[in-house]
Amino acid sequence: MKKKLNKSTWTYIVVILVWAVVMILQQAGALSSHLQGLLVPATYYAIVAVGLNICVGILGELSLGHAGFMCVGAFSSSLFSIAMQDKLPVGIRFPLALIIGIAVAALFGFLIGIPVLRLNGDYLAIVTLAFGEIIKNILNALYLGVDSHGLHASFTSQMALGMDADGTMLINGPMGISGTPRDANFTVAIVILLIALFVAQNLVNSRDGRAIMSIRDNRIAAESVGVNITHYKMLGFVVSAAIAGAAGVLFSHSISTLQAGSQYFGYNVSILILVYVVLGGIGNISGSVLAAAVLYLLPELLRALSSYRMLIYSIVLIAVMLFNWAPAARNWRAKVAASLKKTFGRKERA
Amino acid sequence: MKRWNKIMSSMLAASVAAMALAGCGSSSGSSTTATSSAAAATEAAASTTEAASSDTAASGETFKIGVIGPLTGGAAQYGTGVANAAKIAVDEINADGGINGYQVELQSEDDALDNQQSVNCYNTLKDWGMQFLLGSVTSACSIAVSEETHNDNMFQLTPSGSAVDCVKYDNAFRVCFSDPNQGTKSAQYIGEHKLATNVAIIYDSSDVYSSGITNTFVTEAANQGLNIVSQTAFTADSKTDFSSQVQQAKDAGADLVFLPIYYTEAALILQQANSIDYHPTFFGCDGLDGILSVENFDTSLAEGVMLLTPFAADASDELTQKFVKAYKDAYGDTPNQFAADAYDGVYAIKAAAEKANVTPDMSVSDICDAMKTAMTEISISGLTGDPITWTADGEPEKEPKAVVIKDGAYVSAD
Numbered sequence: 001m002k003k004k005l006n007k008s009t010w011t012y013i014v015v016i017l018v019w020a021v022v023m024i025l026q027q028a029g030a031l032s033s034h035l036q037g038l039l040v041p042a043t044y045y046a047i048v049a050v051g052l053n054i055c056v057g058i059l060g061e062l063s064l065g066h067a068g069f070m071c072v073g074a075f076s077s078s079l080f081s082i083a084m085q086d087k088l089p090v091g092i093r094f095p096l097a098l099i100i101g102i103a104v105a106a107l108f109g110f111l112i113g114i115p116v117l118r119l120n121g122d123y124l125a126i127v128t129l130a131f132g133e134i135i136k137n138i139l140n141a142l143y144l145g146v147d148s149h150g151l152h153a154s155f156t157s158q159m160a161l162g163m164d165a166d167g168t169m170l171i172n173g174p175m176g177i178s179g180t181p182r183d184a185n186f187t188v189a190i191v192i193l194l195i196a197l198f199v200a201q202n203l204v205n206s207r208d209g210r211a212i213m214s215i216r217d218n219r220i221a222a223e224s225v226g227v228n229i230t231h232y233k234m235l236g237f238v239v240s241a242a243i244a245g246a247a248g249v250l251f252s253h254s255i256s257t258l259q260a261g262s263q264y265f266g267y268n269v270s271i272l273i274l275v276y277v278v279l280g281g282i283g284n285i286s287g288s289v290l291a292a293a294v295l296y297l298l299p300e301l302l303r304a305l306s307s308y309r310m311l312i313y314s315i316v317l318i319a320v321m322l323f324n325w326a327p328a329a330r331n332w333r334a335k336v337a338a339s340l341k342k343t344f345g346r347k348e349r350a
Numbered sequence: 351m352k353r354w355n356k357i358m359s360s361m362l363a364a365s366v367a368a369m370a371l372a373g374c375g376s377s378s379g380s381s382t383t384a385t386s387s388a389a390a391a392t393e394a395a396a397s398t399t400e401a402a403s404s405d406t407a408a409s410g411e412t413f414k415i416g417v418i419g420p421l422t423g424g425a426a427q428y429g430t431g432v433a434n435a436a437k438i439a440v441d442e443i444n445a446d447g448g449i450n451g452y453q454v455e456l457q458s459e460d461d462a463l464d465n466q467q468s469v470n471c472y473n474t475l476k477d478w479g480m481q482f483l484l485g486s487v488t489s490a491c492s493i494a495v496s497e498e499t500h501n502d503n504m505f506q507l508t509p510s511g512s513a514v515d516c517v518k519y520d521n522a523f524r525v526c527f528s529d530p531n532q533g534t535k536s537a538q539y540i541g542e543h544k545l546a547t548n549v550a551i552i553y554d555s556s557d558v559y560s561s562g563i564t565n566t567f568v569t570e571a572a573n574q575g576l577n578i579v580s581q582t583a584f585t586a587d588s589k590t591d592f593s594s595q596v597q598q599a600k601d602a603g604a605d606l607v608f609l610p611i612y613y614t615e616a617a618l619i620l621q622q623a624n625s626i627d628y629h630p631t632f633f634g635c636d637g638l639d640g641i642l643s644v645e646n647f648d649t650s651l652a653e654g655v656m657l658l659t660p661f662a663a664d665a666s667d668e669l670t671q672k673f674v675k676a677y678k679d680a681y682g683d684t685p686n687q688f689a690a691d692a693y694d695g696v697y698a699i700k701a702a703a704e705k706a707n708v709t710p711d712m713s714v715s716d717i718c719d720a721m722k723t724a725m726t727e728i729s730i731s732g733l734t735g736d737p738i739t740w741t742a743d744g745e746p747e748k749e750p751k752a753v754v755i756k757d758g759a760y761v762s763a764d
Binding site for chain 2: 032033036037038041133137141173174182255259263266303307310
C-alpha cells in the first residue's frame with residue numbers, strides 16, 4: 001500500500017474519471033448537445049498532441065506536419081469505411097479502419113523519415129511542413145470515383161474521370177469525402193486516447209525510450225555508446241505519426257464530410273497542435289492531453305461572449321504561457337508547490 | 351514535483367468538469383437577439399428560470415430561428431450579411447404580429463468557415479431551443495450541418511449554401527441557386543447576350559463552390575458556342591498573386607474572364623489585370639457580390655464587371671428599396687446578395703410555417719414534417735425572385751438577374 005501511484009497511472013485514472021463523469025452527465029441528460037458535440041474533437045486533438053509530444057518532447061525533433069499525418073489517416077480510413085459500409089458490421093469495420101489509418105500514417109512517417117532522420121538539425125521541421133501542405137494540396141486536387149469498370153482517378157476535374165452513370169465519387173476534389181459512417185463516439189475516442197497514452201508512456205519508460213531520449217539529450221554521446229541513431233529516431237517518429245493517424249481516423253468518423261481544407265489540416269493546425277504540446281509542457285505526456293482538451297473546449301465554451309471570444313481566447317493563451325514559462329511565475333509556482341507539499345506531506349505521514 | 355503534478359492534474363480535472371457544467375447553463379439564450387420589447391421581457395424571464403433545460407417544448411411561446419455563418423474571418427461579409435438581414439426580417443415579422451400569432455426569436459452563431467465549428471454552432475442552437483435553422487451560410491458547413499439536421503429531423507433552409515449536396519436530405523431547402531445551376535446560367539447568359547466568344551476561367555480548385563461552378567460552366571459553354579481558351583486554377587494557399595493566371599488569359603486572347611470565385615481574390619485579379627493593361631469583360635457569380643466593399647480596393651477597377659446574382663441593391667421595386675433602406679439605417683452598409691437570400695429565407699420560413707399552421711409547442715420533428723410539405727406549396731415574392739417556389743428536392747425556382755457595376759454601384763444589366 002505504501003507504493004505511490006506514479007504519474008502515468010494518475011493520468012489514466014484522471015482520463016477514466018473524466019469519461020465516467022461525462023457518461024453519468026450524459027445519461028442524466030445534464031450535458032448540452034453543444035458540449036456533447038465537442039467531446040470527440042477535444043479527444044482527438046488530445047490524441048494528436050500526445051503523438052506530437054513523442055516527436056517534440058521525447059525525440060527532440062520539431063515536426064510541423066502532424067496535421068498532415070492526421071489528414072492521411074483520416075482519408076485512408078474514411079475511404080475504407082465507405083467501401084465497407086454495407087459489407088461489415090461497425091464492430092469490425094471501425095477497428096479495421098483505425099488500423100488502416102494508423103498504418104497509412106505510419107507508412108508516410110516512415111517514408112519521410114528515411115531521408116530526413118539521417119540528418120541533424122531542423123530539417124525535419126521543414127520537410128514535415130512541406131509534407132503537410134503537399135498532402136493537403138494533392139487530396140484537394142484528387143478526384144477518385146468508382147463504377148462498374150473499376151477505379152477512376154484524375155487530378156483535373158470530375159468530368160475527366162469519364163465514369164459511367166452508375167459510378168459514385170469517392171473523393172470529389174475540394175469537396176472531399178462525404179458520407180463517412182459516424183462510427184466514432186466519445187467512449188471509442190477515450191479508449192483510443194488511453195491506448196495512445198499507454199503507448200507513449202511505456203515508450204518513455206522502455207529501453208527504446210531511453211535510447212531515444214539519449215539522442216535528444218546528446219547525440220554524440222549516444223552515438224559513442226553504440227545507440228543506432230537513425231533506427232531510434234525512426235522509431236520515435238513513426239510512433240508519433242501513427243498516433244496522429246489514429247486521431248485522424250477519429251476526425252473523419254466523427255463528422256460526415258471530410259475535406260482537405262486549410263482550416264482542418266493546414267500548417268496552422270499543425271502549429272495549433274504544437275501549441276497544445278508546448279503549453280502542456282514539452283515532454284509531459286499528460287500535460288498535452290490536458291492542454292489540448294482545455295484549449296479546444298475554451299473557445300467553444302466562450303461562445304456566450306460572441307465576438308469577444310477569440311480575444312479572450314488569445315489572452316488565455318498568453319496567460320497560460322506566462323504561467324508555464326515566465327521565471328517569476330515558475331518561482332511562485334515552486335513556492336506554492338513547496339508549501340503545499342509541506343502541509344500535505346505532514347498530513348500523510350502522520 | 352510528482353505531488354505537484356498530482357495536485358495540478360486533479361485541480362485541472364476538477365476545473366474541466368466545472369467548465370463542462372457551466373457550459374450547460376450558459377448555452378441557453380445568453381446572446382439572444384431581443385425581439386419586440388414585450389416578448390423580450392417575458393422571454394428573458396423564461397430563459398432564466400429554464401436556463402438549465404434544453405427541452406424545446408419548455409421554451410413555449412415563441413418561434414426560434416437559428417442562424418449559422420462565418421461572422422469572423424475571411425468570409426465574414428457573408429455571415430454578417432445573413433445575420434443582419436435575418437434580424438431585419440424577424441423584427442419586421444414581430445412588429446407585424448409574428449408567425450401564426452407567435453413572436454419570433456433569432457440567434458446567430460459564428461462558425462468561422464469551419465465544418466466542425468458549424469456543427470458545434472448547430473448543437474449550441476439546438477440547446478437554445480431552435481425550431482428552424484437558417485444556415486449554414488457556406489456550402490461545406492451546410493453539408494456538414496445537414497447530416498445533423500437530418501438525424502434530428504430539424505427544418506433547415508440554407509440561404510446561400512449552393513453545393514448540390516447541401517439539400518440532399520428532404521428536410522433541407524435553399525434560397526440561392528445551386529452551383530451547377532449558376533455555372534449553366536452564366537454560360538447561357540454569356541452565350542445568349544453574345545458577350546464574348548473567347549473565354550478564360552480563373553477558379554479556386556480547392557473550393558467546392560468555385561470548382562462546382564467551373565465544371566458546369568465548361569459543360570454548358572460548349573453548347574453555347576463559347577471557346578474556353580484558358581482555364582487556370584489557384585488554391586486557398588496561393589491566393590495573393592494571380593499574375594501568371596491573368597497573363598495566361600491575356601496571352602490566350604480571351605475577351606471575357608469568368609471568375610467563379612469570391613470577391614477578395616477577384617479584387618486582386620482586377621488589380622493585377624489592370625497593372626498589365628488587360629481589360630476584358632469580367633464576369634462572375636454571386637461570390638463576387640461584395641467586391642465594392644473590399645478595403646483599400648480602387649472600385650473604379652471594378653467598372654463594367656458583370657455578375658450573375660439574383661439581387662441588385664439598386665432595383666427600383668418597393669420591396670428592395672425598403673429592405674436596402676432598413677439595412678443601411680441599421681448597419682450603415684449596402685446589403686449584398688447573401689443578405690437578400692437570408693431575408694427571403696426568413697419570409698419563406700414564415701410563409702411555410704403559416705401554411706402548415708405550426709405552433710411553437712410542437713416538437714422539432716413534427717414542425718419539420720409539416721414544413722417539408724408546406725415549402726413545396728408556398729410561393730413568395732421576395733428580394734431575390736418574384737415569385738420564388740420550391741421543389742420537393744429543396745431547390746428554388748426563380749429567374750437569375752445579371753448585375754453590372756457602374757459608377758461604383760451595382761446596376762441591373764438588362
